[in-house]
Amino acid sequence: MSKNVPELVMRPEFEAGDIQDAHTGDVERQLSIFERVWNINGVRKIVILFGLVATWQIYTVALDVEPLMFPSFTLAAERMLNDLFYGDLIWKIWFSVKVLLYGYGMGMGIAAVLVLWATASRLGSDFIATATAMFNPLPAIAMLPLAMLWFGLGTASLIFVLVHSVLWAVALNTHSGFKNVSQTLRMIGENYGLRGVPFVWKVLVPAAFPSILSGMKVGWAFAWRTLIGAELVFGASSGSGGLGWYIFESSQNIETEGVFAGLFMVILIGIVVENIVFRNVELKTVNRWGMQR
Amino acid sequence: MNGGSSAVADNTAAAAVEPILDVDGVTLQYKTKEHLITATYRVDFKVYPADRFVLLGPSGCGKSTLLKGVAGYMTPVEGAMTLKGKVIKEPGPDRVMVFQEFDQLLPWKTVKQNITFALTNGGKCAKQSEAEDIAMHYINKVKLDRFEDTYPHMLSGGMKQRVAIARGMAMEPDVLLMDEPFAALDALTRLQMQEELLQLWEDTHFTVLFVTHSIEEALIVGSRILVLSPHPGQVKAELNAHQLSHESVGDPAFGELKAKIHNMLFADRILEDDLEGKGQQ
Numbered sequence: 001m002s003k004n005v006p007e008l009v010m011r012p013e014f015e016a017g018d019i020q021d022a023h024t025g026d027v028e029r030q031l032s033i034f035e036r037v038w039n040i041n042g043v044r045k046i047v048i049l050f051g052l053v054a055t056w057q058i059y060t061v062a063l064d065v066e067p068l069m070f071p072s073f074t075l076a077a078e079r080m081l082n083d084l085f086y087g088d089l090i091w092k093i094w095f096s097v098k099v100l101l102y103g104y105g106m107g108m109g110i111a112a113v114l115v116l117w118a119t120a121s122r123l124g125s126d127f128i129a130t131a132t133a134m135f136n137p138l139p140a141i142a143m144l145p146l147a148m149l150w151f152g153l154g155t156a157s158l159i160f161v162l163v164h165s166v167l168w169a170v171a172l173n174t175h176s177g178f179k180n181v182s183q184t185l186r187m188i189g190e191n192y193g194l195r196g197v198p199f200v201w202k203v204l205v206p207a208a209f210p211s212i213l214s215g216m217k218v219g220w221a222f223a224w225r226t227l228i229g230a231e232l233v234f235g236a237s238s239g240s241g242g243l244g245w246y247i248f249e250s251s252q253n254i255e256t257e258g259v260f261a262g263l264f265m266v267i268l269i270g271i272v273v274e275n276i277v278f279r280n281v282e283l284k285t286v287n288r289w290g291m292q293r
Numbered sequence: 294m295n296g297g298s299s300a301v302a303d304n305t306a307a308a309a310v311e312p313i314l315d316v317d318g319v320t321l322q323y324k325t326k327e328h329l330i331t332a333t334y335r336v337d338f339k340v341y342p343a344d345r346f347v348l349l350g351p352s353g354c355g356k357s358t359l360l361k362g363v364a365g366y367m368t369p370v371e372g373a374m375t376l377k378g379k380v381i382k383e384p385g386p387d388r389v390m391v392f393q394e395f396d397q398l399l400p401w402k403t404v405k406q407n408i409t410f411a412l413t414n415g416g417k418c419a420k421q422s423e424a425e426d427i428a429m430h431y432i433n434k435v436k437l438d439r440f441e442d443t444y445p446h447m448l449s450g451g452m453k454q455r456v457a458i459a460r461g462m463a464m465e466p467d468v469l470l471m472d473e474p475f476a477a478l479d480a481l482t483r484l485q486m487q488e489e490l491l492q493l494w495e496d497t498h499f500t501v502l503f504v505t506h507s508i509e510e511a512l513i514v515g516s517r518i519l520v521l522s523p524h525p526g527q528v529k530a531e532l533n534a535h536q537l538s539h540e541s542v543g544d545p546a547f548g549e550l551k552a553k554i555h556n557m558l559f560a561d562r563i564l565e566d567d568l569e570g571k572g573q574q
Binding site: 182185190191198202203206207289291 | 364388394397401410444445464
């Protein structure tokens with residue numbers, strides 16, 4: 001043994017008698033109003049938004065920019081509200097959203113069938129892996145020319161590309177979510193007599209919900225961008241156009257503030273779905289269940 | 294509490310009572326990526342009603358595999374397992390598992406919903422209201438009232454295990470299968486849970502098949518202990534421990550039995566070290 005090993009220091013034992021309540025000055029103190037307000041995420045984001053709008057407005061008004069090139073914020077906003085309440089913008093939005101929901105729903109349905117197959121057999125699992133590897137790098141919009149050959153100019157073509165953009169993202173995420181469900185949960189499900197589709201629905205789906213949801217979010221993002229893009233390409237020949245067609249039409253008529261109004265709507269709907277619809281689903285499910293922070 | 298000595302039938306009476314579970318010459322094998330592993334070799338044992346039957350052995354003795362076999366997740370390559378005279382073929386609600394892992398609770402269901410989920414899907418209750426009554430009864434039993442609407446992620450490890458035990462008991466299975474249910478708990482909570490399990494057992498004398506690698510836990514929890522040797526698991530001894538409980542931990546009898554089992558297991562120590570890492574459980 002080396003000499004440097006410290007020896008035990010022996011000291012007397014003691015027992016604390018009655019323990020008194022702890023008294024410290026600052027157990028809990030409320031933050032100042034400013035701190036509390038500034039801690040709200042939304043408040044900080046709105047401040048940034050105001051900053052951007054103000055910069056835009058000041059730039060266009062102060063430098064007297066030609067409205068045909070770059071209209072001021074107020075002009076674009078006025079046009080948007082005007083078309084929304086007195087024009088047909090609202091119907092164009094409805095047209096786009098309707099097509100989107102069809103495509104999204106159909107994509108989800110096909111994804112569900114594929115994933116069920118993949119859960120039941122190894123061949124199905126291999127199929128999903130191969131198909132997603134093949135089709136994921138292919139932008140859905142690249143399928144548009146083919147869709148136009150097959151289905152002509154119309155809603156059917158739009159739905160075809162939408163399905164393509166939703167299907168692989170949702171199938172891939174759901175499938176990998178299923179694979180990651182813990183062995184214990186699977187055994188619990190089987191223990192209580194669940195087999196086949198009820199097992200998938202009552203155990204695998206909720207257990208894999210975080211990845212299913214993220215697949216749905218990615219699918220939505222793809223679908224929304226694809227749809228607007230597709231409408232820009234051939235909205236002109238379609239009988240009744242959507243939001244993309246509105247942008248295209250405004251641009252053809254050199255109504256720049258209309259283009260901005262259309263872009264506003266695209267952003268606005270995107271934000272509503274991503275930050276309000278999906279966010280609320282998350283709060284009510286995966287956050288509440290402690291599966292995701 | 295006195296380890297339930299009132300429940301002990303003498304040998305002549307035991308012959309008249311039919312065993313609930315009969316494991317007869319069971320060999321279990323499973324495959325890893327590279328090996329075919331024989332987990333247990335020709336294991337025999339019988340579990341009688343109200344038994345707190347413990348499978349005890351070091352890691353690699355196939356005790357968890359054996360429990361999975363009884364649960365129906367594995368089919369024996371040799372021998373047979375029968376529950377109340379029927380051969381075990383697949384998992385079912387007549388044998389409920391309680392696992393060691395905390396994620397055995399469905400995270401998307403509250404404490405109460407976890408139990409009603411088991412009751413309604415396991416075919417125990419047709420009506421939701423009936424299931425809820427039973428669930429509340431068992432939640433009270435494991436002292437989790439006030440937590441019935443809490444999601445599992447808000448509970449401590451010990452509380453989660455209590456819910457799992459409540460869920461298992463609510464199903465009133467022929468035999469409750471417990472796979473090292475307290476192994477992941479801290480020592481103090483483990484002691485408390487062992488005691489509570491024994492108290493619950495006092496109420497209804499349900500049948501438990503309990504897996505552990507702790508000799509002390511086996512002695513406290515078990516009424517009868519099956520000692521298994523490792524690689525592959527074979528029966529070394531079947532011992533009575535019904536007279537032992539927490540109170541007798543300091544007694545000479547407790548120490549003697551503990552030493553006896555320790556020697557049985559220790560004899561394999563060298564062999565076990567050799568084979569360590571070739572696949573567990």
